[in-house]
Amino acid sequence: MSEETPWQQVLRHENRANPYPFYAELRKTPVARQPNGTYVVSTYREVVSLLHDNRVSSDPTKRPGTAPGADPAEPGTETITAADLEPSIIDSDPPEHDRNRSTMLRHFYGPPQSPHQISDLDPEIRRIVAGLLDNMKGKTRIDVVDDFAYPLPVTVICKVLGVPLEDEPRFHAWIRDALESFDLGPEPTSEEIQREVADGHRAVQEFGEYITELLDQYAEQPGPGMLSAMVHDDGPEGRMSQGTLVTNAVLLLFAGHETTVNLIAHSVLTLLRHPEALEKLRRRPELIVPGVEELLRFESSVQFWHTRSALDDIEIAGTTIPKGAPIFLLYGAANRDPQRFTDPDEVDLERPDNQHLGYSQGIHFCFGAPLARLEVQAAVGEFVRRVRNPRLVEDPPPYRRNQIFRGPRQVPVDIDGITD
Amino acid sequence: MTMAAPIAELVRDYKANARIVIVGASLAGLRAAETLRAEGFTGSLTIIGDEPYEPYDRPPLSKQVLKGWVPADHTELPRLRHVDADWRLGVAATGLDRDTKHVRLANGDQVPYDRVLIATGTRARQWPNPTEAALEGVFALRTRDHAARLQQALAARPSRVLVIGAGFVGSEVASVCRELDLPVTVAERGPAPLVGPLGGVIGEIAAEMQRDHGVDLRCGVGVSSLEGDASGHVRRAQLSDDTTIEADMVLAALGSIRNVEWLEGSGLAAGIWGVGCDAGGRAFDINGVVTDSVFVAGDVARAPHVLYEYEFLAMEHWDNAVLGAEVTAHNMVNLEPHYYPHLLLPGFWSGQFGVNIKSVGVPPFGDEIAFVQGSVKDRRFAAAYGHRGRIVAAVTFNQGKWLPHYAGLIERSAPFPPPPSGWDQPDDLKPIPAEFPEHGVPTAIPDVVLTGHDPSERRAEFRPRRR
Ligand SMILES: Cc1cc2nc3c(=O)[nH]c(=O)nc-3n(C[C@H](O)[C@H](O)[C@H](O)COP(=O)(O)OP(=O)(O)OC[C@H]3O[C@@H](n4cnc5c(N)ncnc54)[C@H](O)[C@@H]3O)c2cc1C
Numbered sequence: 045m046s047e048e049t050p051w052q053q054v055l056r057h058e059n060r061a062n063p064y065p066f067y068a069e070l071r072k073t074p075v076a077r078q079p080n081g082t083y084v085v086s087t088y089r090e091v092v093s094l095l096h097d098n099r100v101s102s103d104p105t106k107r108p109g110t111a112p113g114a115d116p117a118e119p120g121t122e123t124i125t126a127a128d129l130e131p132s133i134i135d136s137d138p139p140e141h142d143r144n145r146s147t148m149l150r151h152f153y154g155p156p157q158s159p160h161q162i163s164d165l166d167p168e169i170r171r172i173v174a175g176l177l178d179n180m181k182g183k184t185r186i187d188v189v190d191d192f193a194y195p196l197p198v199t200v201i202c203k204v205l206g207v208p209l210e211d212e213p214r215f216h217a218w219i220r221d222a223l224e225s226f227d228l229g230p231e232p233t234s235e236e237i238q239r240e241v242a243d244g245h246r247a248v249q250e251f252g253e254y255i256t257e258l259l260d261q262y263a264e265q266p267g268p269g270m271l272s273a274m275v276h277d278d279g280p281e282g283r284m285s286q287g288t289l290v291t292n293a294v295l296l297l298f299a300g301h302e303t304t305v306n307l308i309a310h311s312v313l314t315l316l317r318h319p320e321a322l323e324k325l326r327r328r329p330e331l332i333v334p335g336v337e338e339l340l341r342f343e344s345s346v347q348f349w350h351t352r353s354a355l356d357d358i359e360i361a362g363t364t365i366p367k368g369a370p371i372f373l374l375y376g377a378a379n380r381d382p383q384r385f386t387d388p389d390e391v392d393l394e395r396p397d398n399q400h401l402g403y404s405q406g407i408h409f410c411f412g413a414p415l416a417r418l419e420v421q422a423a424v425g426e427f428v429r430r431v432r433n434p435r436l437v438e439d440p441p442p443y444r445r446n447q448i449f450r451g452p453r454q455v456p457v458d459i460d461g462i463t464d
Numbered sequence: 465m466t467m468a469a470p471i472a473e474l475v476r477d478y479k480a481n482a483r484i485v486i487v488g489a490s491l492a493g494l495r496a497a498e499t500l501r502a503e504g505f506t507g508s509l510t511i512i513g514d515e516p517y518e519p520y521d522r523p524p525l526s527k528q529v530l531k532g533w534v535p536a537d538h539t540e541l542p543r544l545r546h547v548d549a550d551w552r553l554g555v556a557a558t559g560l561d562r563d564t565k566h567v568r569l570a571n572g573d574q575v576p577y578d579r580v581l582i583a584t585g586t587r588a589r590q591w592p593n594p595t596e597a598a599l600e601g602v603f604a605l606r607t608r609d610h611a612a613r614l615q616q617a618l619a620a621r622p623s624r625v626l627v628i629g630a631g632f633v634g635s636e637v638a639s640v641c642r643e644l645d646l647p648v649t650v651a652e653r654g655p656a657p658l659v660g661p662l663g664g665v666i667g668e669i670a671a672e673m674q675r676d677h678g679v680d681l682r683c684g685v686g687v688s689s690l691e692g693d694a695s696g697h698v699r700r701a702q703l704s705d706d707t708t709i710e711a712d713m714v715l716a717a718l719g720s721i722r723n724v725e726w727l728e729g730s731g732l733a734a735g736i737w738g739v740g741c742d743a744g745g746r747a748f749d750i751n752g753v754v755t756d757s758v759f760v761a762g763d764v765a766r767a768p769h770v771l772y773e774y775e776f777l778a779m780e781h782w783d784n785a786v787l788g789a790e791v792t793a794h795n796m797v798n799l800e801p802h803y804y805p806h807l808l809l810p811g812f813w814s815g816q817f818g819v820n821i822k823s824v825g826v827p828p829f830g831d832e833i834a835f836v837q838g839s840v841k842d843r844r845f846a847a848a849y850g851h852r853g854r855i856v857a858a859v860t861f862n863q864g865k866w867l868p869h870y871a872g873l874i875e876r877s878a879p880f881p882p883p884p885s886g887w888d889q890p891d892d893l894k895p896i897p898a899e900f901p902e903h904g905v906p907t908a909i910p911d912v913v914l915t916g917h918d919p920s921e922r923r924a925e926f927r928p929r930r931r
Contacts, residue, residue, distance in 0.1 A: 096869040098837060098885030106887075138837075138888040142844060142863075280818075355886025407865045 048230065051076060051084045055229035055447055061440035063347070063450075064389065067377035075363040082370045083354075083363070086377035088384035088401070090361050094373060095406040099356040102408060103137045107353040108368045129252050130287040132295040134408060135351050141407060143281045144288055148296075151273045152204075153414055162414045165200065169419055172196050173426045181462045185437065188455035193308035196423055197301035197416075204415065205297060206269020207258065215254065219298055221247035223446045228350065248294075255293045259286070270296070296412070303345035304416050306451030310343035311336065311424045313455050316436045318391045325393060325428050332425040335393040336417060339424070341400030342391055347376035347450045349404070375401040376450070433460040471799065478578075479797050482507040485567050485575050486549075487557045488583030488723075489513025491521065492762025492785040496581055497547040499793035509549040510575050512567065514556035517608060523782055525611035526636040527815055531643060532619060536612035557584075560730040565757065578757065579796050582727070582739055582747065583789065585763040586720035586780060591628075596690040600697040602714045605633055617713055618644060625649070626701055626711035628687050630657030632814045634717030635670065639816035642677045649680040649709050651687050651701070654901065661812070662823065662859055664899025665833050666847065669840060669861070673817045690714060720780060722764050732758060738766035738778040743805040745792030751923055759796055761788040770807060771874065772829050772856070779810040809871050813864070819843050822864045825857030825874045833898040834881040835890040838863055845890060846870065849898055850880025 050069035053059055059066060067086060070076060074087035085091050094100050101107070133145045153162045176195055180186050198216075202209045225244020227237065262272040271293055277283060284292070315322040325331055350372050358365040365371060379400050380388040403410035410416070427434075437456040444453050484500060486493045489511050497511055513519075520539040528534040552569065559568035560582075566574040588604035591597035601622070603614050618625070618641070625641050627634045630652035641648035654660070656667030657674060674681045686704040693699045701709045724734040732755070733740035733748040739760045740748040745767070747758040760766075762785040768774040791806040814821045830849025838845035838861075846866050849857040854877045858870035873882050881895050 092868075093872065096866065096872065098866065098869055098887075099883070101886055103887075137886075139839065139842075139844070356883070406868070409865070 049076070049078060051078055052230050057227075057229060057443075057445055060443035060445075060447070060450060061452075063376065064380060067374065067380060070374070070377055071381060074361040075365065077363070082372055083365045084372045084374060085360075086374045086381075087361070088378040088381040091373045091375065091378040091401060092405060093360065094352075094358075094371065095401075095404060095408075097358065099354060099358055100352050100371060101137050101355050102135060102141070102352050103131060104135055104351045104353075105131070106137070106355065107351075107370060129248065129291040129294065130285075132288075132291040133411070134295060134299075134349075138407065144284060144292060145407075145411065147277065147279055147281050147284055148270075148274065148292060148411070150279055151270045151277070152411070161204075162418060165204070165415070166418060166422070168203070169196070169200060169422045170426075172199055173422050177426060177430050177462055180431075180459070183459070185456060185458050188312045188457055189305065189309050189452060190454065192423070192427065193305045193312070193455075194301075196308070197304035197419055200415070200419060201297060201300035204270055204300070205293065206262070206267050206271045207297060211254070215251060215297065218247040218251040218254075219302065222251070222298075223302070223444065223449060226448075227445050228447055229445075251294055251298075252290055255290050255297070256286075259289055259293065300412050300415070302449050303410075303412075304419055306345045306449060307340060307343075307416065307420050308423045309452050309455050310345070311339040311420060312427055312434075312457070313436070313441065313452060314339055314342055314391060315424070315428065316434060316457065317439070321391045321393055322428060325425075329425060329429065331393045332421050332428075334395070334398065336420050336424060337398050337400060337402075338391060338393050338395050339420075340402035341379045341385070341395070341398060344375045344379050344400070344402045345449065345451070346402075346404070347448055348372050348374040349408075350448065375404060430463050431457075431459050432463060434458070475797075475799060478507075479503070479505050480507060482578040482797075483510075483576060484508070484579050484581070484796065485510045485512065485577040486581045486583060487512045487560075487567060487726075488581075488585055488762065488764070489515065489551070489553060490519050490583070490585055490762070490785075491541065491782065492583040492585070492789040493581070494519040494541055494543075494547070494789075495786050496583060496761055496789035496793040496796075497549055498544050499790045500797060501545060501547055503794055503797050505797045507578075509547065510552060510577075511547075511549045512552045512555065512557050512569065512575070514554070514570075515607065516554035518551075518553070520608055522606070523813075525608065526605055526633050527640070529611045530615050530618060530637065530640040532615060536608045536615060539608060557726050560727055560732070560758070562730055562732075562755075562758065580758055581745075581792065581796065582758065582760045582764060583762045583785075584723035584726070585785075586722050589716070589718040589721050591690065591714075591716040591718070593689065596692075596698075597716070598696075599690060599692040599714075600695070601712055602690060602698050602716065604716050604718075605637065606720070614715065618646065622646065622711070622713035624709070624711040625713045625715065626651065626687070626709055627715045627717055628701075629717035629719065630654075630670075630674075630681070630683075631660060631717060631719060632658065632812070634715065635674070635816050636814060637715050637717065638674060638679050639677070642679060642817070647678075647680070649682065649711065650674060651685055651703060651709070652681070652683045653686045654683065656683055657681070659899070659901065660828070662827050663830075663833060663849075665896065666827075666859060667899070669843070673819065673843065677817045720763070722778070724764065737776070738764050740776060741765055741767050743767050743769070743807060744795045744803045745788065745806060746795065750925070759792045761785065761792040765792075767806060769826075771809070771877070772826055775829075777810065777826065779808075781810055781812050783811050784808055809874055811867070811871075819861050820864055821859065821861055822867055823857060823859040824867050824871045825849065825855075827857040827859060827898070828900050829856045830880075830898055831900070832880065832895040834893055834895040836882060836893065837866065837885045837890065838888055839890060848873075848880060848882050850895060853880055854878065855880040855882050 050066045054063045054066045070086040074090045076084045176192050221243045225240040262275045266272050352371045354365045354369050357367050382388050403413045435458045441452040441455045519541045521541050524539050529536050556570045557567050558570050566576050588606035625648045627638050627650045630650050635657050638648050638650050657670040659667040687701050688704050689702045691700050698714050722738045727734040731749050733750050741760040745759045746754045747760050763780045766776045766778040769777050787808045788806050791804045795803045811824045827849045830851045832850040835847045844862040846860045846863045848855050855873050
């Protein structure tokens, strides 16, 4: 067996906690062709350039089954919404993409319809954060993921969308199964993995059915939140089709908290690993705004994206990505590119000119970024202020399987108490 | 001992003890001041502004402020860092004495400088007839005070608004009027709105947009006079095609005039197009020789741009004021090998009739245009401008996120028409003439003449024309 490429090593579960040395290897070849025909792009300049290139498609249906010249035995280019759902905005190109995104945006934070939608949530977000920290009173050990990072975004996104919070255990399980099943790694396709893949498909299917039912209810009886508004919208672009509404609702509910959970967990983890940064933030709480941007650069919640492909031969960094080839854009590696960021492996809460790719760029720039920023600023800021003497119990903590939505499964932390 | 040490010493000493004066307390002035401090300048800093206000932002004045979303006095620019300056607000600079290195102020004060930054921007061109301009209900729009008055007048629901001039500001105000459900007439001397900055092809689309939204758009006509009633309030306007418009509110959106008059006698290359400077913001004197102590940034600056055949460009754009100020401020406290060039691709954005218009590069530099992405019918498209086979600019309607792509092509002098996008292609990709008006013809009588006999004696001299 030939030696693994740095990219194949990135994908290995055992390297999930620290893929950065492999990213550094990868960046030596900014656009690296993999045995399965995928082109992996790891340097800042090239990632940005392709994010803005109108010959790069995000629509998986425009990609031929196997990339030209690929080794068909190599796995790793299937898509996450494999179940029978229509493409969401993240999996589509203009003009469909633009139409659907702007229709959704109107109900999220787009002026003039809902310019205050996000900022009005601030008090509620702060109340939830305060409640979560109050619940930790009397404890000496907490899990940053389950006790803190998870409940906040889930509560908030349910409110924004109008999804009943009581249903949380159901979709939590679906999301978990979907994420577990999705592994691009080189680990052998054991029976267990096969089963997980099947579970994942079923989960996405059931998730879709659940949302369909919810939308039907809202069609009959309008309720609070974005989903109901979208069901009843007759905006300038017309109404979204039922199928498109369902996938995008699934996407929002999923992406609306999964990435934020990881971001909060990683932010706390990073600060505990960098006590000087933690101390600085404690002394200068106003640094939370640039600080969160830095934490997002340092540990991007979305490490890369996997549904893009070339619609034409694209010459870049001395390589030609052939028409039809899948392209993986590595935000996680670009954010640590020393050509773009001085001392990229250092945490600098006041980093100047921090144009990181933690939310991507171009037309697929993170739809939920304004909401995520608000949540993480509140959560991390209050954690730093109120938790006394937090200490990591296990470093690195256990990581989940998924490579794209990379994050710790748990972050156990010992604490001396909670201040008011 | 090498030369490097004393030079480094010189720079350190300069940063600690020099006196820098900034004239113009707006976007460029403020960002320059902040950059000076960020660059480690700890000497004395004086900022002179003729408006009584702290620096504020202008783009919202024709948009959010007029719609009533934001009060005019809530547009102050965010401070990016502490500038620790002596602010002289509400007093105009009236002269620049380069021999004694002083800025003269309207109140008789003289402020000494080692280096001075000119950031006096532009002002609105007023309605040319002073009696008519003084009528109640006739407005211009450049300042916070203008915007506050205009907003009040709109909120009082005039029966019809007349906008004279369909450039960006005029078109934006017309759009606001329609959003407020006010009847509005736009009179434009050119063949369509936005023809100057974007050409006739795009202008035609802008015209349709206005008409679709109920604007009474009259192109190819000028307003010849304004008439008031007995109480001195404007009532109607005479157009050059002998028609009359009944309007009780008029906005003259006639473009801008650069604030250079105060520089008369300073011997700088200042004129109606601005103050000439190199790409590093160092002002030229009237001989075209670069100065050491006078710098320029923002709307009033005019500098050569490598991508546009070194043509001197004056850019009245927000990002030009910011980046130009940053680059110039850096150069004010550094020495030659460490100078920065200001090579920003000009850019502009505008919001009107529900469409976000953005451009990058210099569209009027192009003579051809090609629609390269999206759909003109849906007002969601990108178009590229070409000049001699290369792309020199692009404009987007509701496709702003693609601008960096086109900026990249322009920076690389990529061929025109550019390669089509992989999806969302318009029906017709063929380049057509962009329809810009003729470029300005040089004036017949030169204002500047050369004198002297010896090559080393030859100097340019400014001779004001007698009228
Ligand atoms: C209504 C409006 C809408 C706009 N919208 C957009 C937009 O959407 N996008 C965009 O890119 N740009 C827009 N612009 C342009 C943008 O605002 C300018 O490019 C920017 O303000 C330039 O900054 P500046 O500091 O160079 O000049 P200015 O903002 O003009 O500031 C110059 C300052 O100097 C002062 N001054 C002048 N003479 C003297 C003197 N002798 N002594 C002391 N002080 C003096 C002036 O009073 C003024 O305060 C808009 C402008 C206006 C007016």
